[in-house]
Amino acid sequence: MKLPTRVKRRVRSFFQHQLRGSLIALMISVLAIGGVIYQVANQTLLEHVKSSLLYHAEFREDRIINLFEQQKAWMQKIADSAATKHSAEALFDRYHQGVESIEYQQARDTFREEYQLLLNTEEVKDLFLLTIEGELAFSLRSMEGELGVNLSTDGFYGQTILSDLIEQVVQQKRMAVSQYGKIDQVEDATVLMGVPIFSSFPGQEDQIMGIMVRPFSLVRLRDLLKSYSGLGETGEVMIAQWRNGVGSEVNFINHFRNHLQRGPSASCLTLRRNTPEKFPMMHALNYERGSGWVLDNSCNPVFAVWAWIPKLQLGMVVKQDRSEILLPLERLEREILIAGLAVLLFLIWVIRRQAHVMVRPIEELTNATAHGAFEQLEHGTIREVNDLAEALKERTDGLEQARRETELILESMDEGLVVVDQEGKIERGNPKFAHLRGESPEGLIGRAIGDLLKQGHQGKTEEAHQLLCVDGSTIPVSIARATLEVALKGHNGEVLVLHDLRALLKAERAMQANKAKDDFLASMSHELRTPLTAIIGNSEMLIAGVMKKLSNQQQEMLRSIEIAGRIQLALVNDILDLSKIEAGKLQVDQVNFDLHVLLNEIEHIFSKRADDSGINFQVRRELPLTHQLVGDSRRIEQILSNLLGNAIKFTEEGDVTLTVLLDKAEQMLHFVVKDEGIGIAQPMIKRLFQPFEQADHTISHRFGGTGLGLHISCTLAEMMEGEITVESILGEGSTFELLLPYRESVIVLDQKHHLSDAEAHQQQFSGKVLLAEDTPELQTIVTFILESFGVTVTLAKNGQEAVAFASKQPFDLILMDMRMPIMDGIEATQILRGRGYKKPIIAHTANVMKKHLEQFVQAGSDDVLAKPIDQNELRRILKKYLSPIESPVKESPVEKSTVQELPKPAAVAAAEFEVSDELRQIFIDRLQELVVVLRQSLSAQKWDQLHDAAHAIKGSGTLYDQPQLTHAGKVVCDALDAENLDHIDQQVQHLLEEVNAVL
Known part of the structure; x- marks a missing residue:
């Protein structure tokens, strides 16, 4: 849009502006004062005229009535x-x-x-x-x-x-x-x-x-009305009646004062007929009283007062001509005009002299500013001008200082900066730009900026270019542009800021690598947790069901499988925690928890491990607690598990103790882990809390471990406003102490519920649980574990069936797998919550990255249970959402499901149940079903079904140690995720060949 041409204003001197402004202000003031005086006088005059006419009207009305009354009284007297x-x-x-x-x-x-x-x-x-x-x-x-x-x-x-x-x-x-x-x-x-x-x-x-x-x-009567005293030269009193009834012609009883000189014209007669409301007698004969500017019978403007005299049935009007009324105002106008002109002339003389007094020091200041001679300028008599002179001097000094600082800033900038004219030629460049180019700043002057860039000068706000260096190399730069508000040599210029992108590109590559690492950790977590679920779950099932039938060597082998699975799970958790620490996303919670319950679980877990290692383990509690505490019990348990695990691992014989103390004076909890193990040399203690570090490199060969646990534990302790200290003597043992703030909750401890280790792990719950799981192997394992806690289980193969079951019958808790075919757990949870389902829904997943957990919570999950199942964590979930029962063991048959009917677990019903045989047959049956799904979905190009089938085969291959199935299934899933269907037929065929080989 074309902007309108700006009108150039005429330049005047300060004296002219001051004089003109003052004169205008004076003229406005004089006119305003005169106008106010005139208006007040006009209003006062009208009020006076009105009151005078009202007085004469009332006076004459009384006289007329008295005259009538006298004559009426005389008549009555004669007649009587x-x-x-x-x-x-x-x-x-x-x-x-x-x-x-x-x-x-x-x-x-x-x-x-x-x-x-x-x-x-x-x-x-x-x-x-x-x-x-x-x-x-x-x-x-x-x-x-x-x-x-x-x-x-x-x-x-x-x-x-x-x-x-x-x-x-x-x-x-x-x-x-x-x-x-x-x-x-x-x-x-x-x-x-x-x-x-x-x-x-x-x-x-x-x-x-x-x-x-x-x-x-x-x-x-007429003599009475002809008395014009107080009515001036034109005032008069008129009385009249209707000639032939109301609304007819007016019949005036007395004569007009100047009737010979003021007869009505033809136009006046027309006006009287058409607009009678403009004539006062019409109002009086209509029984009205009032006053105002109206017309007399000759259509001359008058101010009149009118009234109706009911005793005589007469209308009366007292009026006076406008010209006579306003005559004093006309004289006042002339007097105001003369007085205003006199005052104005006098003030012009005064203002002119005052303007000269004000302008003279400003002219002196202007000359001193132009020549920079502030030191020679003497202060005048006007304080504001003196202040202005001081401010100008300070401002000038400040501008000079700012100019020098700007020069220093330009020289020290980490970005290149150039100023170019309208033609793109460099007017100025800072040292950084010259350094990037590889030449001196003086050599840049006059060069075209377009010749120094690989791309053309496109005029965008910010764009990427390749800066050509003197040695022939190029540097990636981003350019930010801004138009100069002042002109360069009569033309508009530009300021270009060039930012070296080499460090930014390096950081972006690092971010991409970090994202790839996060994606890998998420995938690795899911892929590792799925087989670990089977390993740990099967081990627990075997230990619970057939341990007595095995030899000692077989029992040791079975325990080693379970321990190896848990070690592998701990490693996965440590790697994920380390990733969160590096990303700054590791968080701790502040919730109420029972410290005795936490210590019972610790004691139960590590008592077994200590027994297996042949050492003594003891938990000492010096805790006069009356209330629950506030903190992150899961993270505290993680730290203590790491410290105790290390203590037992590095103690070949002797004692390991956990002592818990409360220092009420300092409001601190002390968790002291003391062992009689190999100890640590003093120079090595400082390396203990570094990631991937151990006291001695030979330890990893002898005892194993990654060196992540203590680093993570130390970070968690600091996040909870605590710390971990260590004292150790080589060859005698070590003492690790965890100090945490003591924060007491308002919830009082219930001493009745402090169960012993055996009671806690034999605790049973009543309730109906809906298990939504698509993997048959995990259906069997999770059902077995849930039944061992005494609950009734109903199975669903996908989210759609879970929604149908939950809509038809009540469940106390839903254990929902998040990745299932047809409908996943997130969608199923959202549907149930949308329908008003209020019962708890627990997300059962191997995806435990923060972004995944947030998705589950947003969908409506009440809690998360990670794969593989930790029975202590499952017990916590059941205890939180179900009701406990008194009996130590309660058998709960699996509810019949239209999805799949599983046999009653052998560990509960009979010792003859072989879990491994059942799972193996389920694996074979499942593969045969999936082969049919693979062929049908590929033929119909139903890629979602194909992806679900390949994913199921990949997970089953991991569970049953068939890596060729895992690899072939992953290839198909990756191709479908990337929407790369060029070789999908060959990839699916290869997967079918691997499945057939297993079958």
Whole structure:
């Protein structure tokens, strides 16, 4: 995307910036202050006008109401007086005789003479007496032609304000006031007031004999409204009514103040019709009270206050023209403008002088900076400029120091660095780059960087190249690039950092070799543990079942097989532990454990070994323990087993003792292993804890061993915050002491469960165990061992069958092989956990590398039991998840399985059972089944089935000492794992030939 062109700003001096900024700030301040003053004045003025108009409105409303009330009170007083009633009765009587009669004329003249003075006093120009039917019976002014005329609605004039008044007085029988309007009997438009005259005859007091009507004195009302005091030149008060009912045309009662000069235009009349809400009288006649900016009757803007007078049914408006109201504000505007200009001119003069005072030291500082003459610069009167001068001096000194440090960094860099221009020519190079090239830094200047690299200058962020050296050799380098933010000779440049990859490539090869070693150890562990399972398992089965039938020599041979298998298993474990130590992945746990149980197991194992070696072995416990401990019991047992194994191995006669002490003061546990063996020379003791080292090279020839055990034990002790010490006298014996921190658990020891060695190893458990194992030989061996612990066993050949069995019937524990055909143990475990299966699942595997163990735990396994089976470890598993039973031995028949039904173990049922014969027949039957699977899966190209069959043959070959089967099966498995099918037919054929040879 094309960036927009950057506008070049005009450069100004600091003085100009300071002056302009100050002036702008002052102008904004003056305008803001003036605006605030104006707004406050405007608001204050409007509030004053509003309050003034409200006052005049209330004042005039009171005066108008008082005037009406006075005239109404006078009318009521006249109508209620006995003299008036008597005179009116006489007049009405004579009226009924006829208006032409002498009696009526005399009565009329008498009434007029009697009340003329009173009426003149009240300025009453007209007064009418009407019959109850509405006929005119008397008028103050002479109007002979109107006498006797019916003035009601039914009369000659029809509906008028007088007819409406007559109707109200007759119906309500009280005084009433008419609307403003005009009648023929009165010269000008007026408001009429009517009052009933009641009869004075006894018993007829509530009967109306006539009506007295008089016009309201509008002259006095208008004179009242024409008083414009406090309303200025344009203010006025207007009252009005609807002309012909609500919503009709407005009928103003008084005249406008300037009506001659302010008549409404045609557009104004249209505006009054279309938008009546803009005119205040409309609001007043709609019974509203309020104030605001509106239009008067001539459509001029005014500020008005309007109100409805309910007693008189009148709307009132008090208003004043906008021009007159805002006249003080206009004068204020001029005054503010003049004062603001004066202040501004004065401040400009002040700011200009101040700007000169501020700029002068800055100019001096600029000159001193440009010429580097900070020492000659004198401090001025402005503290900030003085501080700036000091900061610039310190910064300049710092930049010079940084430049020198940068030069040193570039010279000492372990990577090559070059700066190139836009054309790729070297502007600068550090000594490391020159050293890699084999020439001086000066010789690099001007050279094209592309000529020094085997690959082209591709412009990537980081890439691999071959740097061409002066002697013709090449060095693999990686290049990191960065564009310079400053220009080189007017163009953008680049910084290139070249890293020598020779050490990195060497490290990568070492990592690959280490990975290959880990893969080898994982494979070796699996391949060795599988046959060791059969060796140790078969040995234990034979020892348990047929030992009494063998001769002493045969018994010794059988024990040697078991011991050799366990030694081989210990070697595998040591190699794996050593690999973990080198990779930094060896870990120790912190869990609760019973130290007495651990010591019982140690005592049981090494008592037998000591008896076989003809030496005395004893465990001494000086432990006043009340609680379990916290630590890694498995690793503690591993260390003690190594120390005791060495003690027994290097003691040909005498005693070996394990003493366990508790130092509560130091909070340390002491495990002391003392033997009376060959001892160690002092110079050799330091070599004991090195890997693959022994005290004397001749020892390995005489006693065997790899020299790994003590190194691993020492590392484990240090990881548990402890140590191993050794004291030895050559020819007399050695003492190894393991010191570990004493950490007491909150769990109290149960003394009832401290079993003796014999009881511990004869302990039985109740429960149903599902064994998922695909190898028939291991099915037999593991079933035999499990049954020896008293549990009931159900067999499944693969994970799919294990899932089916576990879904149909309850099991207390599942022992799950992790590598099986059709469905492996990991997938089966995941399925069961996904279905909510809660019972414990134990991973039974020969893969004991950390990454494999993590996979088993993630799948949902509760624990791991390594192959070959260690009966002590199996006992721990059973004790943890099953319930123990009291009887020392309990026979548990194998449950019938649809997978395979095995015979009852001979060691439990009868001494005549020959394990080796049964296993051998199982081996033959299994091979015959696998031959069929090999042929069918190869023909159908079902590579997964082919792989499972070859893997099974490979494992069986290892168990039964048939290395040719193991090798041929491994070749097929490796080819399938690598997806290399080019020679798979020949490889499978070779495997079939080897199987047939065995069969």
